[in-house]
Amino acid sequence: MAEHLASIFGTEKDRVNCPFYFKIGACRHGDRCSRLHNRPTTSPTIVLANMYQRPDMITPGVDAQGVAIAPEKMQEHFEDFYEDIYEELSKFGEVETLNVCDNLADHMIGNVYVQFREEEQAVAAHNALQGRFYSGRPIIVEYSPVTDFREATCRQFEENSCNRGGYCNFMHVKQIGRHDRYDDGPRRRYGGSPPRRGRSPPARENSEERRAKIEQWNREREEK
Numbered sequence: 001m002a003e004h005l006a007s008i009f010g011t012e013k014d015r016v017n018c019p020f021y022f023k024i025g026a027c028r029h030g031d032r033c034s035r036l037h038n039r040p041t042t043s044p045t046i047v048l049a050n051m052y053q054r055p056d057m058i059t060p061g062v063d064a065q066g067v068a069i070a071p072e073k074m075q076e077h078f079e080d081f082y083e084d085i086y087e088e089l090s091k092f093g094e095v096e097t098l099n100v101c102d103n104l105a106d107h108m109i110g111n112v113y114v115q116f117r118e119e120e121q122a123v124a125a126h127n128a129l130q131g132r133f134y135s136g137r138p139i140i141v142e143y144s145p146v147t148d149f150r151e152a153t154c155r156q157f158e159e160n161s162c163n164r165g166g167y168c169n170f171m172h173v174k175q176i177g178r179h180d181r182y183d184d185g186p187r188r189r190y191g192g193s194p195p196r197r198g199r200s201p202p203a204r205e206n207s208e209e210r211r212a213k214i215e216q217w218n219r220e221r222e223e224k
């Protein structure tokens with residue numbers, strides 16, 4: 001740490017904007033980065049830090065008891081989350097992009113990036129979500145500098161060829177509806193435009209559990 005600071009102290013480096021923060025809205029050095037992270041005071045994009053908690057959080061591929069989780073179960077777990085959050089966010093405006101990171105490094109794991117059509121919609125969501133809880137954890141919401149997700153996303157990951165794996169510095173965006181099982185029914189239409197890249201949330205029947213979770217968001221907020 002001290003060594004790291006010493007290596008940049010007095011150099012030109014500390015005057016330059018951090019390209020990772022600027023492009024991807026996340027940098028592994030966090031507040032200790034030698035370059036500037038210009039946090040926007042407002043933006044059409046918000047980031048919900050580390051919000052998605054994968055079921056194999058402790059060891060990849062297995063649950064907390066060490067039992068292997070089938071890939072379909074993992075995907076289902078994620079898609080439930082995605083639909084849950086899409087529904088909630090849509091209350092604030094038109095969601096243009098909803099990206100959940102599959103990266104494993106601390107500064108990106110489970111990050112949810114939400115770009116609204118209008119800045120005011122992002123502001124409304126930011127203000128409403130601040131201080132709320134999701135699944136028993138506080139929601140950490142910030143404005144994000146990312147407005148062009150093509151620049152932030154790892155293309156190799158989309159082509160299944162990223163050799164940096166979960167520690168890649170570019171967004172590895174979790175995919176929705178890769179399975180055929182969603183293609184045989186009519187997709188539910190949401191108000192406004194669906195997220196880009198055709199990632200509409202899948203239609204699911206069993207939504208009682210999710211409703212309960214959303215109720216819980218609001219209850220926990222009131223109790224605070």
Ligand SMILES: [Zn+2]
Pocket residue numbers: 018019020021027028029030033034035036037
């Ligand atoms: Zn940085």
Ligand SMILES: [Zn+2]
Pocket residue numbers: 154155156157162163164165168169170171172
């Ligand atoms: Zn990558």
